[in-house]
Amino acid sequence: MIYTVTVNPALDYVMQLSKVNRGEVNRSDDTQFLAGGKGINVSQILNQLAVDNTAWGFVGGFTGKELIRQLNVKNIVSDFVTISDDTRVNVKIHAQKETEINAAGPNINDQEIAAFKARLDDLKAGDIVVLSGSLAPSLPTDFYKQLLPTIKEAGADFVVDTTGKALLDTLEYQPLVIKPNHHELADLFNTSFANTDEMLQAAKKLLDMGAQNVLISMAGDGAYLVTKDHVYHASAAKGIAVNSVGAGDSMIAGFVGTYYKTRDVVEALKMGSACGGATAFTEDIAVKSQIDAVLPDIDVEEVK
Numbered sequence: 001m002i003y004t005v006t007v008n009p010a011l012d013y014v015m016q017l018s019k020v021n022r023g024e025v026n027r028s029d030d031t032q033f034l035a036g037g038k039g040i041n042v043s044q045i046l047n048q049l050a051v052d053n054t055a056w057g058f059v060g061g062f063t064g065k066e067l068i069r070q071l072n073v074k075n076i077v078s079d080f081v082t083i084s085d086d087t088r089v090n091v092k093i094h095a096q097k098e099t100e101i102n103a104a105g106p107n108i109n110d111q112e113i114a115a116f117k118a119r120l121d122d123l124k125a126g127d128i129v130v131l132s133g134s135l136a137p138s139l140p141t142d143f144y145k146q147l148l149p150t151i152k153e154a155g156a157d158f159v160v161d162t163t164g165k166a167l168l169d170t171l172e173y174q175p176l177v178i179k180p181n182h183h184e185l186a187d188l189f190n191t192s193f194a195n196t197d198e199m200l201q202a203a204k205k206l207l208d209m210g211a212q213n214v215l216i217s218m219a220g221d222g223a224y225l226v227t228k229d230h231v232y233h234a235s236a237a238k239g240i241a242v243n244s245v246g247a248g249d250s251m252i253a254g255f256v257g258t259y260y261k262t263r264d265v266v267e268a269l270k271m272g273s274a275c276g277g278a279t280a281f282t283e284d285i286a287v288k289s290q291i292d293a294v295l296p297d298i299d300v301e302e303v304k
């Protein structure tokens, strides 16, 4: 089983308008509330790929009810801890440029945290836990790290999609894969890369620090996968990008879901790239037919 963890999910309020004039009243042409949060997006793609998964996290209030309603409509199995505060709303403005305003998130109390940690008792050897997204402000900054000993003791693997110190702190527990984009990878080492070789060297340092695989995503320029023995490049899907929300989550889902089924990192890289591209080409998270349509575009080659 794959478990996705979204401790700070959101209703994404997507507003379409041709232009935003700052300091004036703007009117949108169309709006939508979409169930969001990085782990939930991963679950949506896993469902499209017919990979069994359960979404875990915290939801509360009227926004939390709507989020669960949407997950049920999409047949996403979930087992969230209900909290007394409201799940956040994140505003995504699709105008000339995309602008995102993500709320901090609800207050989560100690009892609710304990109820969440009890969920980990269900883990079995071979399971994969995908930990994604920001922490609600009331959670300790090392919340993900606190979960890792229990996950590893159960014989499960984990994937973590976060940045900075929170990411580095998890490496000693040997995440199955981490997926910084190339900017996040440079930030981890307080640097910028003059060339691809420097970027790949940085990924190798993360392997030395404990990561089992490092996936470097580069939006329309594709991705590199750096493993202990190989480096692969995957080309990007061909199409017109209309949305950048969830491409990274979709890539993680495609990679992890395929790896779970095949244990083949090259197939996983290929599917991850297709899922990321398919989501970039649609307003919402991609569905199976959109993923299938771009899969033949992806060429994977070994570069070293």
Ligand SMILES: Nc1ncnc2c1ncn2[C@@H]1O[C@H](COP(=O)(O)OP(=O)(O)OP(=O)(O)O)[C@@H](O)[C@H]1O
Pocket (backbone or CB within 6 Å): 181, 216, 217, 218, 219, 220, 221, 222, 223, 235, 236, 237, 238, 239, 240, 241, 244, 245, 246, 247, 248, 249, 251, 272, 273, 274, 275, 276, 277, 278, 280
């Ligand atoms: N415009 C695009 N064209 C083709 N493929 C894309 C495009 N954007 C994203 N992808 C695919 O999705 C993968 C992940 O995208 P990206 O590098 O933007 O991740 P990210 O920065 O984590 O994204 P986000 O945080 O916006 O979800 C890329 O490596 C690529 O395979």
Ligand SMILES: O=P(O)(O)OC[C@@]1(O)O[C@H](CO)[C@@H](O)[C@@H]1O
Pocket (backbone or CB within 6 Å): 008, 010, 012, 035, 036, 037, 038, 041, 090, 100, 102, 132, 133, 134, 135, 245, 246, 247, 248, 249
């Ligand atoms: O605030 P976080 O947790 O970092 O990111 C949350 C979020 O921006 O991530 C998803 C896209 O990746 C959206 O569905 C959601 O609103």
